Structures are given as structure tokens and as C-alpha cells.
Amino acid sequence: MKSLHILLMFCAVTIFSACKNENKEKENPKTNIAMNADFNRTLENYYEKGLELNPINATFAGDARYNNRFPNFLSDEYIAEQKSFYKNFREEALKYEDSTLSGTEKMSREVLIWECNINLEALEFKNHLYFPIDQMWSINLLMGQLASGKSAQPFKTFEDYRNWLERLDGFVVWLKSAEKRMKEGMAEGYVLPKSLIVKIVPQLKPMTETDLDRNLFFSPIKNLPDNLSEEDKQKITQEYSEMVSEKIIPTYESLYTFMSGDYMKAGRTTSGIEDTPQGDDYYKHQIKLYTTTEMTPDEIHKLGLSEVARISSEMEKVKNQIGFKGDLKEFFEFVRTNKELMPYNEPQQILDHFAQIHETMKPQLKVLFDHMPKTPFEVRQTEKFREKSASAEYNPGSLDGTRPGIFYVPIPDANEYNNYSDESLFLHEAIPGHHYQISLTQENDELPMFRKTLFYSGYGEGWALYCESLGKELGLYTDPYQYFGMLGAEMHRAVRLVVDTGIHSKGWTREDAIQYCLENESEPEAGIISEIERYMANPGQALSYKIGQLKILELRHKAEKVLGDKFKIAEFHNQILETGCIPLQLLEKKIDSWIASQK
Incomplete structure (x- = not known):
């Protein structure tokens, strides 16, 4: 956490810059208006040409113009087209100076440059070509x-x-x-x-x-x-x-x-990406892509070990509260196999359970959030053809709100479905997690279109994991098993920091990673195996949750400490959500500026 001294220095710089920009606009307002119009056309063109480049994205955004197209993403011609696209728009964005742009436009410029750079870096590797499936x-x-x-x-x-x-x-x-x-x-x-x-x-x-x-x-x-x-x-x-x-x-x-x-x-x-050509460099790129930070594999591995130790201590408290006499590993097995936590016969009963979770927390949602999405929301069972390998997930609604946001729940066997982590799961994947974060972004008319459909995992998954920590404030986690489920879910993300870096930078085998998870978290073995194989297939993605969550928690604690009685949780959440998905470095810069303005 930055010191108050540094924060106030930042505040001074921010105010000085704002004054300079305001004076320049007064000196030549017509020029600035013209520049803003040009810049916003650049953002619009980036979005529109991006939909042409990837028409699947257009379909999921509810834009039907390209529903008949499927380009060959693996062809040399398409790769060259991508490189040209990102290089050209990076050059365009660099033409505009901050003095010609509003606050929202400055953020859009920074996001656009970051987006172009990270995609151009990705295109220097061959993994997307040779691991297409x-x-x-x-x-x-x-x-x-x-x-x-x-x-x-x-x-x-x-x-x-x-x-x-x-x-x-x-x-x-x-x-x-x-x-x-x-x-x-x-x-x-x-x-x-x-x-x-x-x-x-x-x-x-x-x-x-x-x-x-x-x-x-x-x-x-x-x-x-x-x-x-x-x-x-x-x-x-x-x-x-x-x-x-x-x-x-x-x-x-x-x-x-x-x-x-x-x-x-x-x-x-072998299991890790380090065992392929350019594997080490590719993994560093993936870390930057998914965490939107410059953290190294070693730094993340050590952070993971620290978080695993902290959460284990909290789990011990819950185990003792319940009165279980064995050790923590035995308690994991007890929770995993406890038939009292598997009360269902039909998938619909499980879907109804999630609806009841939503009803329970509705009154407190109005306290923590004064902006709520208009986009409809549904809970559905995951389709059978992919259910056995799928995790619970959220699919965004369309930009026009006609297609709802959907929380998909895999239920291969309702009789074996354990509900001990359902409250934290709903907070993460559904409300207020991904549904609020994505829907409010899509509904924000102040954002250019390209930012309404961006998803940076460090921010998006970090926000969703942060939302799991809001359970008690939302009237949930009154059952110690559900609170343990939240700790289990957080441990799951902390363990990821250890096993993902272990697999891809420290020579761990698939079996090493599975064993570490079995010893430190309460997930069933079949689920752990599926998760480890997920990390093997997409290096670095699993790191984004905990890195993002810790950053948002750090920013909240900073705001609470500096603002004291002036701190309003709903306004803090507005500040986090109103920008849409942005790299964590830009989010921290924004929140620091907001804290300074409140002082």
C-alpha cells in the first residue's frame, strides 16, 4: 500500500494536470472538440473493424451483421491481418495527446494502447497456431x-x-x-x-x-x-x-x-508449457496477459504459498467450530463426502437452490450497490455434451439486453451434487460477480463500444473473487459449511498460484500438482484433476483470480483507511465497476485519484 504522502503527491499531480488540460481547452476549444471527435471515431472504428475481424464476438454481442462468417483464424493471411489491425490502431492512438482528451477518453486511449500491445506480443508466439484444440x-x-x-x-x-x-x-x-x-x-x-x-x-x-x-x-x-x-x-x-x-x-x-x-x-x-519452444517467454507473456501485471513466476509462487498458509489457518477455525476432531485433510474428505450436503434428486432442485440464494441477499444488495444492471439473468444447467469437462460459468447477455446473462451449472449427477460452496459460487459467477460487472459495463453509455466487450481476466475474475468475500455483508455464510465453502473457493484460487507456476515454470508434473491440491483444498479428486488439466491447457489464466482479488481488496482497505467516515461502500463499488474491464495498473491509478478527490 502506498503511503499517504505519496497519495497526496499523486493528488497534487492529478489536480495540476487537470488544470493544465482545462486551460488548454479554454485556449483553443474548437481544436479540442475536433480532436475529441477524431479520437472517438478511432475508437468506433477499432470496435467496428474488430467485429469484422472476429465475427464470433459480434454474435455474442448481439450484433447479427456477421452471423454467417467464420474466418480461418489459423491461416497466415488472418495472422497478418491481425498484426496489421493492432499496429495501425496503436499508431492512431499514439497520435493523440492527453491534453486533447477528457478523463474517460484518456482511459480509453491507455486501454487501447495496452490492448494493441498485448495482442501484438501474443502474435509473436506460435502457440495459438499449434495448440488450436x-x-x-x-x-x-x-x-x-x-x-x-x-x-x-x-x-x-x-x-x-x-x-x-x-x-x-x-x-x-x-x-x-x-x-x-x-x-x-x-x-x-x-x-x-x-x-x-x-x-x-x-x-x-x-x-x-x-x-x-x-x-x-x-x-x-x-x-x-x-x-x-x-x-x-x-x-x-x-x-x-x-x-x-x-x-x-x-x-x-x-x-x-x-x-x-x-x-x-x-x-x-511432461505437463508444463516450459517444455515447448519459447515456453519460458510464452509463460511470462501469459502472466502479463491474464494478471495485467509485471509479476514474475517466482513472485506469484511465493505469494501463493503465503495465501495458502493464511487460508488454512481460517479453515482450522471453522473445522473446530463444527466440532470435527480430525486434521484439516480429513475434514476436507468429510465435507466432500457428507451426504447431508447432497440433498438433491433432480437438477431443477439445484437450480432452485441458487434462486433462493439470490432471494436471501436481495435486501443487502441495495446497500452495497446503488447501480444494478437492467440485463435479465437466468440460471441454467450446462449442456450435456460438455457437462463432464465443464466448470460453472457465466455467459454475458447481449449488448441490447434482449439475451439474458446466463449462469451455467454442470450437474452430471444431481444425487452426487455437493452444495457446500454454492453461495460463494453464485456470488462469483452470477450476482454480484460477473453479471453485475459485465452487464453494467455493457449498459454504460459513457464507455466506447470497444470497452464494453473487453475482458481482462485480472480485473474480471479478480472482481468476481472479491465478490465472494462480500457474503456476510449480503446476509449469507450463516451456515459454517457455506463459509467453509467460501474459504475453500478462495483456497482453490490461492492453490492455483502455486500449481500453475509450479507446472509451467518449476518442472512440476500433473501428478505433483494434483497431490498438492489434494493436500491443501477440499475439492473432490475428479474436480481437481479437471482443474489441473485446465491450467495445463491455458497457462497463466488461473493466476488472474487471486491477483485481481488482492488488488481490489488492497484498494478498498486503502480507501477505508484514508477516507474514514467519508468512505461509502456503494460509491467504492461504483468506482470499480464504472470503467469496465481495465488493466489492474490503470484501475489502481483511477482509485488513487478518486480517493484523493474525496479528501
Whole structure:
């Protein structure tokens, strides 16, 4: 935490800069207005051209203009187009001086430059080319969601159905390129660990199902809208039959044969990214990407060990409160297997439980937040085709608010569903976590469009984990098991700091990481295995939660200490949320300025 002396120095600099800017605007207001208009056109162009570059993002934003497009993200031409895009907009942003911009515009300029730089850094590595498919994060899984007909891709009109067919043509090209790129990667030393490949192969197999009624990509035909004529229905059905039978199935069959055969044989026995070309440098880049900090793997590893020790101490207190006589590891097993915490027979009972959590905390939500999103919200069970490998997650609503934000809960077996961490899970993934953070950003008319759809994991996941700490203030965690669930969830994120850096920078094996988790957290072994494999597939992402949470907590404590009675929790939350997703360094700068202005 910075000292008050430094904070006041910052305040002085901020006020001086603001005065200078205000004087310049008075000297030549017409010039500034023109510059602002030019700058805002640059931001608008960045957003609009970005949607063209990645039309899947447009679909999830509720923009239907590019619903028929699926570019080959793996082609050399597309990579070159990306590089040109980010270089050009970085040059544009650098043309504008702070003296010509408002406070919001200055932040937008800094975010745009950061965004261009981090993407250009990423494009210097080959990992995105040679690891196009994994068991959790890759775009083929997202396309499966869209194919279900129950996600962001609309299936309401004849044109909607045609759009999806055209998009699938592009997706087939991408699938073939993915196989080609992985073969190239094998030759250059880029290949996934075998322990991940064995999880991918079963995900590919259902897509080769020749019975169309059982093939996921034929799903939209099962729900043809009534407004289509019989002629159109017959035509669309025929076209989908041909697409799935003649293109989707053969392409997936080829990919399945390759990944279950030659690629499986070539799979690495090591676990970390450091065992690939440029692995060390790539991991440092991933840390910067996901935490939006300059922290080193060693710094993060040590922080993780410290947090694990602190949270373990808190867990001991809960164990003693409940009256359990064994050690903490035995208590983990007791909680994991406690049938009293598994009271369900049907998935709907679990969804109803989350609805009740929401009802319980509604009165206190109005105290902690005076800005609430208008975007609707739903809780849904995760789709069956991906449920076994999926974690609970939040999918944002559309920018226009017509598609709700959705909290997806995987429930492979309702009878085995343990609810001890449901309160913290809801606070994180749903309300006030990702739903408030993302929806309020999308609804903020003061933000340029490109910032409404940005997601920096350090901020976004940091905010969501911070929200887990609000449970007692929201009337939750009255049950010691639910409070232990919150501690378990926080421990889960602290453990990530240790195992992610261990796997990718310290030579840890998959088994080393699994064992460390089993000894330090209460997650079931199957869940731990899935999590460790998730970290293996996307190095660095798991670090963002705890790094972001600790930064927001640090900023709250700083504001409480400096402002004293003037501190208002709802206003602090407004300050955190109103900017949307930004790098943590910029967030700290903003909150420091706000604290100074309140003094």
C-alpha cells in the first residue's frame, strides 16, 4: 500500500494536470472538440473493424451483421491481418495527446494502447497456431454451444438458418486447418500433453454420429420456428442434412482419427508449457496477459504459498467450530463426502437452490450497490455434451439486453451434487460477480463500444473473487459449511498460484500438482484433476483470480483507511465497476485519484 504522502503527491499531480488540460481547452476549444471527435471515431472504428475481424464476438454481442462468417483464424493471411489491425490502431492512438482528451477518453486511449500491445506480443508466439484444440477453451467447443440452438446464434428466421450454414462452411475450413497446424506443430516440438489429448478425443467422437437426430450439429432442425413455410422447412432440413452428413461428420472423423492415433502417440509426457519452444517467454507473456501485471513466476509462487498458509489457518477455525476432531485433510474428505450436503434428486432442485440464494441477499444488495444492471439473468444447467469437462460459468447477455446473462451449472449427477460452496459460487459467477460487472459495463453509455466487450481476466475474475468475500455483508455464510465453502473457493484460487507456476515454470508434473491440491483444498479428486488439466491447457489464466482479488481488496482497505467516515461502500463499488474491464495498473491509478478527490 502506498503511503499517504505519496497519495497526496499523486493528488497534487492529478489536480495540476487537470488544470493544465482545462486551460488548454479554454485556449483553443474548437481544436479540442475536433480532436475529441477524431479520437472517438478511432475508437468506433477499432470496435467496428474488430467485429469484422472476429465475427464470433459480434454474435455474442448481439450484433447479427456477421452471423454467417467464420474466418480461418489459423491461416497466415488472418495472422497478418491481425498484426496489421493492432499496429495501425496503436499508431492512431499514439497520435493523440492527453491534453486533447477528457478523463474517460484518456482511459480509453491507455486501454487501447495496452490492448494493441498485448495482442501484438501474443502474435509473436506460435502457440495459438499449434495448440488450436484443447479439452476446455478451444473454439470448436464454443461452436458446439452455438450449434445447440440455445446460445447466442439465433435460429428464428430462414435467414438465421442460412447464416449458420454459411458459418459452418468456414468452421469446416478451420477444423481442417487445425489438423494441419497440429501436424506442423508435431514437427516443431509443439504438441499437447498426452493427458489432455485423452480428454479431447471423447469430445470429438459424438460429432461423428451418423444418425442425424443424435448429432449435435443437426439440433437446430429439431426446433424449426412456426413462422417458416413448409417449403422453407423442407429446404432447410435438406441443406442441414447435407451439411452435417457431407462436411461436418467427415471432417470430425478425420480429426478424431488423427488425434486418437498419430497425435496421441506424439503427446508429451511432461505437463508444463516450459517444455515447448519459447515456453519460458510464452509463460511470462501469459502472466502479463491474464494478471495485467509485471509479476514474475517466482513472485506469484511465493505469494501463493503465503495465501495458502493464511487460508488454512481460517479453515482450522471453522473445522473446530463444527466440532470435527480430525486434521484439516480429513475434514476436507468429510465435507466432500457428507451426504447431508447432497440433498438433491433432480437438477431443477439445484437450480432452485441458487434462486433462493439470490432471494436471501436481495435486501443487502441495495446497500452495497446503488447501480444494478437492467440485463435479465437466468440460471441454467450446462449442456450435456460438455457437462463432464465443464466448470460453472457465466455467459454475458447481449449488448441490447434482449439475451439474458446466463449462469451455467454442470450437474452430471444431481444425487452426487455437493452444495457446500454454492453461495460463494453464485456470488462469483452470477450476482454480484460477473453479471453485475459485465452487464453494467455493457449498459454504460459513457464507455466506447470497444470497452464494453473487453475482458481482462485480472480485473474480471479478480472482481468476481472479491465478490465472494462480500457474503456476510449480503446476509449469507450463516451456515459454517457455506463459509467453509467460501474459504475453500478462495483456497482453490490461492492453490492455483502455486500449481500453475509450479507446472509451467518449476518442472512440476500433473501428478505433483494434483497431490498438492489434494493436500491443501477440499475439492473432490475428479474436480481437481479437471482443474489441473485446465491450467495445463491455458497457462497463466488461473493466476488472474487471486491477483485481481488482492488488488481490489488492497484498494478498498486503502480507501477505508484514508477516507474514514467519508468512505461509502456503494460509491467504492461504483468506482470499480464504472470503467469496465481495465488493466489492474490503470484501475489502481483511477482509485488513487478518486480517493484523493474525496479528501
